[in-house]
Amino acid sequence: MRGINARLSAMMFLQFFIWGGWFVTLGTFLTTTLAASGGQVGKAFSTQSWGAMFAPFVIGLIADKFFNAERILAVLHLVGAALLYQLYRSPDFSTFYPFVLAYMIVYMPTLALVNAVAFRQMKNPALEFSRIRVWGTIGWIVAGVVISFGFAWDSQQAITTGGLRNTFLMSAAASLILGVYSFTLPDTVPLRSSENTRGLRQLIGVDALGLLKDRGYLVFFIASILICIPLAFYYQNANPFLSEIGVENPTAKMAIGQVSEVLFMLLLPIFIQRFGIKLALLIGMLAWALRYFLFAYGNNGDQAFMLLTSIALHGVCYDFFFVSGQIYTDARSSDRFRSSAQGLITLATYGLGMLIGFWVAGQVTDHFSTGGNHDWRSIWLFPATFALAVFFLFWLSFQGRERPTVNR
Numbered sequence: 001m002r003g004i005n006a007r008l009s010a011m012m013f014l015q016f017f018i019w020g021g022w023f024v025t026l027g028t029f030l031t032t033t034l035a036a037s038g039g040q041v042g043k044a045f046s047t048q049s050w051g052a053m054f055a056p057f058v059i060g061l062i063a064d065k066f067f068n069a070e071r072i073l074a075v076l077h078l079v080g081a082a083l084l085y086q087l088y089r090s091p092d093f094s095t096f097y098p099f100v101l102a103y104m105i106v107y108m109p110t111l112a113l114v115n116a117v118a119f120r121q122m123k124n125p126a127l128e129f130s131r132i133r134v135w136g137t138i139g140w141i142v143a144g145v146v147i148s149f150g151f152a153w154d155s156q157q158a159i160t161t162g163g164l165r166n167t168f169l170m171s172a173a174a175s176l177i178l179g180v181y182s183f184t185l186p187d188t189v190p191l192r193s194s195e196n197t198r199g200l201r202q203l204i205g206v207d208a209l210g211l212l213k214d215r216g217y218l219v220f221f222i223a224s225i226l227i228c229i230p231l232a233f234y235y236q237n238a239n240p241f242l243s244e245i246g247v248e249n250p251t252a253k254m255a256i257g258q259v260s261e262v263l264f265m266l267l268l269p270i271f272i273q274r275f276g277i278k279l280a281l282l283i284g285m286l287a288w289a290l291r292y293f294l295f296a297y298g299n300n301g302d303q304a305f306m307l308l309t310s311i312a313l314h315g316v317c318y319d320f321f322f323v324s325g326q327i328y329t330d331a332r333s334s335d336r337f338r339s340s341a342q343g344l345i346t347l348a349t350y351g352l353g354m355l356i357g358f359w360v361a362g363q364v365t366d367h368f369s370t371g372g373n374h375d376w377r378s379i380w381l382f383p384a385t386f387a388l389a390v391f392f393l394f395w396l397s398f399q400g401r402e403r404p405t406v407n408r
Contacts, residue, residue, distance in 0.1 A: 004186060008118045008132045011185060013139035014178040015114050018077075019107070020140030020258075021171035022084070024251055025147065025154055027240040029164040036093045038369060042362020044093075045236045047101045049355035051108030056343060068189055069120075073113040074182035077175045080106045084172035088165055117188045130265070137262055141255040146170070148252030159243060211341060217332050219397045220281070224325055224345060225353040226390045230288045230383035231317075232357025237365060238295075238311075241376055245300045247307065257314030264315035268323060277328045278398055284321025285391040287313050292384030296377045322349065 022029075030036035030044055083103040090096035114136075122128045147153050147170075153163040211217045242250035272280050291310040298306030325345060333341035364382050368375040 004121050005128065005132060007185065008121060009135040011114055011117065011178070011181070012132055012136035013142075014174055014181065015110065015139065016136035017139035017143045018080075018084075018171045018174045018178065020143035020255075021147070021174060022087075022167040023235075024144060024254055025164050025167055025239050027236050027238075028154065028159065028243045028250075029167070030093065030096075031240050032159050032243075033162045033164060034090075034093045034096060037362075038365030039362040040093050040097075041236055041240075041365070042232075042358040042360075044097060044100055045232065045361075046355050046358040047097075047104040048108065049351050049358065050101065051104035051106075052350035052354070053347060053352075054105050055109040055112060056347070066190060068187055069113050069116045070182050070185040070188050073110055073117065073185070074179050076106050076110050076113070077179035077182060080110075081172045081175035081179060084168050084175055088168035088172065117185055120188045121186050134262060137258050141258045143170075144251045144255035144258075148249035152249075154239075154243060154249065154251045156243070156246070209344070211329075211332060211344070214332065216399050217329075219394065220325065220328065221345070221348060223281075223285070223390055223394045223398070224321075224349050225356070227285055227288060227321060227387065228349050228353025229357040229360050230292065230387040230390075232354055232361045233292070233364075233380070233383040234314075234317075236358060236361045237379065241295065241374070241380075242307065244374065245376070247300050247304075253308065254311055256308065256311045260312045260315030261318055262315070264319040265323065268319050271320075272324065272327065277324060277331075280320050280324040281328070281398070282391060282395055284317060284319070284324060285387060285394060287316040287320065288387035289384050289391060291317060292380045292387065296380035296384060325349075 026044065027041050030041045036044070080103055083099050083106060086099045087096060087103065090099060118129060118132055147167060151163075151166065152158055153166055155163070158164070212221060238254060239250055242253070247253065268280070291313040294306040294310035294313075297303065298310065300307070326342065329341045329345045361383075365374065365379055368378040
């Protein structure tokens with residue numbers, strides 16, 4: 001069993017090394033190497049949302065019914081390697097965009113596929129999965145460290161000479177390795193059962209729409225979409241912001257956020273059991289507002305600690321709202337509709353919410369930019385104020401006080 005867990009851990013490591021190897025620095029690459037506008041950067045990042053909305057069709061119509069999950073995983077990563085190589089070669093945004101859209105449509109389904117492969121090999125998923133999934137976070141962290149300290153592709157000198165282009169080549173190589181490696185993973189055959197006939201409906205959340213009749217869950221659902229607007233600002237603008245103001249090794253320093261994510265993931269179950277889901281969600285939303293105020297008023301001089309604190313808040317921001325939201329969704333849904341409910345909240349956040357968020361982030365960034373120079377304080381104050389408004393609306397509207405049972 002230890003041998004299988006080691007193989008699954010390697011799968012998770014490569015899965016997120018690939019994503020972290022280019023996604024974190026994407027905004028900086030687009031604005032510096034390809035001279036993209038804020039709107040174009042938002043358009044590129046929104047391909048993640050299109051991929052998230054397309055993913056259930058791949059999983060529900062193909063993986064759940066016809067082919068082994070590990071084989072589909074292998075093919076998608078091999079195709080992904082070719083697309084990443086095309087991103088490496090793209091000379092301008094008009095050439096780059098179709099390839100990044102195609103890549104995210106190919107990559108996003110693999111997030112569910114690696115989970116499917118892992119869960120099917122476990123006797124006690126509640127105990128075993130977190131130990132395997134944490135290697136994905138480690139993979140993301142290692143990618144950032146390699147970019148900053150291994151090759152210094154995000155240094156000011158390397159950025160001006162197009163050094164960030166190499167991140168796509170590195171990720172393409174990792175995708176090729178994972179594609180070949182996936183063929184060696186344990187068989188994960190489709191579950192051809194009567195339940196599977198509703199697989200697509202469950203994965204895209206159609207069966208869970210009844211949850212929205214509950215006022216408490218409806219408030220949470222709307223807040224989940226709205227809080228994705230501030231979230232998009234971090235993904236799209238954090239690395240370009242840190243690079244532009246002269247922070248050294250910005251990609252590696254952003255990996256502090258993933259370290260924080262692991263630590264707060266361990267604390268979250270204890271917190272929810274003691275204080276309830278509403279307080280956890282409120283802390284998550286307030287943390288988004290706080291981190292952007294820190295970005296707005298921090299600098300690369302005597303206020304550099306504010307920037308590092310903002311990055312370190314990522315664990316609170318993500319775990320206390322998004323992971324708590326998944327736990328809350330699970331607690332509010334019946335056994336029959338649990339998969340549908342998770343599909344619904346995933347489409348609401350990574351699909352609709354992030355799609356709106358990246359568009360808004362692009363428009364706000366362009367509005368406060370002149371001749372390639374950014375008014376970063378004004379840019380960051382927008383999501384800070386927005387997150388604070390969502391916090392107060394949720395605080396006044398949400399009545400849930402559940403302390404759902406969670407596995408420690």
